[in-house]
Amino acid sequence: MIEEQINGNQTEGKDVKDMQDLRKRTFSRQELTELLRSDDPQLLQELFETARKIRDEVQGNKIFAYGFVYFTTYCRNNCNFCYYRKSNGIERYRKSEEEILAISKALIDSGVDLIDLTMGEDPAYHNDGFETLARIVRRIKEEYDTPVMVSPGVVDREIIDKLADAGADFYALYQETHNRELFAKLRVGQDYDERMNAKLYAKEKGMFIEEGLLAGVGEKEEDIADSLLIMGEIGARQVRVMSFIPQEGSPMENCRTPDRLEELKIIALMRLLYPTALIPASLDVDGIGGLKDRINAGANLITSIIPPKSGFMGVAQNTMDVDEGGRTVKEAAAILDEMGLRIAAKDEYRRFLREVK
Numbered sequence: 001m002i003e004e005q006i007n008g009n010q011t012e013g014k015d016v017k018d019m020q021d022l023r024k025r026t027f028s029r030q031e032l033t034e035l036l037r038s039d040d041p042q043l044l045q046e047l048f049e050t051a052r053k054i055r056d057e058v059q060g061n062k063i064f065a066y067g068f069v070y071f072t073t074y075c076r077n078n079c080n081f082c083y084y085r086k087s088n089g090i091e092r093y094r095k096s097e098e099e100i101l102a103i104s105k106a107l108i109d110s111g112v113d114l115i116d117l118t119m120g121e122d123p124a125y126h127n128d129g130f131e132t133l134a135r136i137v138r139r140i141k142e143e144y145d146t147p148v149m150v151s152p153g154v155v156d157r158e159i160i161d162k163l164a165d166a167g168a169d170f171y172a173l174y175q176e177t178h179n180r181e182l183f184a185k186l187r188v189g190q191d192y193d194e195r196m197n198a199k200l201y202a203k204e205k206g207m208f209i210e211e212g213l214l215a216g217v218g219e220k221e222e223d224i225a226d227s228l229l230i231m232g233e234i235g236a237r238q239v240r241v242m243s244f245i246p247q248e249g250s251p252m253e254n255c256r257t258p259d260r261l262e263e264l265k266i267i268a269l270m271r272l273l274y275p276t277a278l279i280p281a282s283l284d285v286d287g288i289g290g291l292k293d294r295i296n297a298g299a300n301l302i303t304s305i306i307p308p309k310s311g312f313m314g315v316a317q318n319t320m321d322v323d324e325g326g327r328t329v330k331e332a333a334a335i336l337d338e339m340g341l342r343i344a345a346k347d348e349y350r351r352f353l354r355e356v357k
C-alpha cells in the first residue's frame with residue numbers, strides 16, 4: 001500500500017489544480033492537519049510526487065550524505081523514549097579523540113558530505129567545558145576540510161560560542177514535539193524553553209540549526225502541524241522526523257511503533273513547506289531498507305551512515321544493518337542509482353549550503 005502511494009507515478013487524468021494547490025508553499029494549521037489525516041490514495045500519491053518534483057527542481061539528481069559519529073552513549077537525562085537514558089542499565093561507551101577522528105576520516109573517505117558528531121548529554125564532556133569536542137570539530141574542519149554538525153544536547157551559551165568558534169556548521173537539537181505537555185512526558189525533567197533557546201542562540205551565532213520531531217509518541221495531527229510551522233518560524237535549515245522505535249528497558253518499551261505512512265507524509269509536507277530545506281532520510285529507523293520510501297517522499301539527504309564493525313552505534317536502531325555494512329555510502333549509492341539519483345560531492349553540498357536559501 002505504501003509502496004503504491006509513494007512510488008506511484010500515474011498522474012494522468014488528475015486534477016492539475018490539486019497539484020498546484022499542493023505547491024502553494026503556505027499552508028494553514030488546518031490544511032496541514034487535514035493533509036496529515038487524509039488516507040485518500042490519490043491525494044497521497046500527488047503529495048509524494050509533488051514533494052519529489054520540488055526536490056528535483058531545487059537540486060537535480062543529487063542527494064546529500066552525512067556520516068554519523070555517536071561518540072559517547074553516556075547521558076545525564078532520562079528521556080522516556082530513549083535506550084540511552086541514564087536509568088537504563090545498558091553497556092555504554094565513550095570513544096577517544098583519536099577514535100572519533102579515525103572514524104570521521106573513514107566516513108569522509110567513503111564519500112559523506114558532513115560529519116554529524118552526536119553524543120548523549122555526557123557529564124564528562126560538560127566537566128571539561130567541551131574543550132575536547134571543540135578540538136575535534138576544529139581538527140575535522142582543518143585537517144579533513146569537511147562540514148561538521150554537532151549534537152551535544154542542551155549546553156550553555158559559552159559552550160555554543162566555543163563550538164561556533166571551532167567552526168561547527170550545524171547545531172542539532174530536537175524538541176521532538178512542540179506540544180509542551182507531551183514534551184514534559186517525553187523529555188522528563190527538562191525545560192522546553194531552555195532547549196528552544198539554546199537552538200535559537202546557536203542560530204544567532206551564525207550556525208545552521210536542525211529541528212526535529214518524533215512521530216508516534218502520542219501526538220495529534222494538530223501537534224504535528226504546529227511543529228511543521230514552528231520549524232519554519234525558527235529558521236531551521238534542516239528539519240527531520242523519525243518514527244518512534246520502542247527501546248528495551250525504557251518506560252516506553254511496550255508502546256507501538258507507528259505506521260510509516262505518518263513519517264513519510266511529514267517528510268513530504270516538510271518538502272512542500274520548505275523546498276530548499278535539508279530533510280533527512282534516516283537509516284536509523286528502518287535501516288537501509290527504509291531509504292527508498294523516504295527519498296521518494298521528498299527527503300534530500302541520507303543520515304546515520306555508520307561504517308561496519310567500527311564499534312560505533314546508531315540511536316533508535318542502534319545496531320540494525322551497521323556491522324552488515326548496510327549503512328554505507330556504497331549501499332546507499334547503489335539504491336540511489338536505481339532511482340536515477342546520486343550522492344552529491346562535498347563541494348556540491350557546500351555550494352548548496354552557501355547558495356540555496
Ligand code: SF4
Nearest residue numbers: 075077079082085120
Ligand atoms: S534522547 Fe538524548 S538526552 Fe534524552 S536520554 Fe537519550 S541520549 Fe539522553
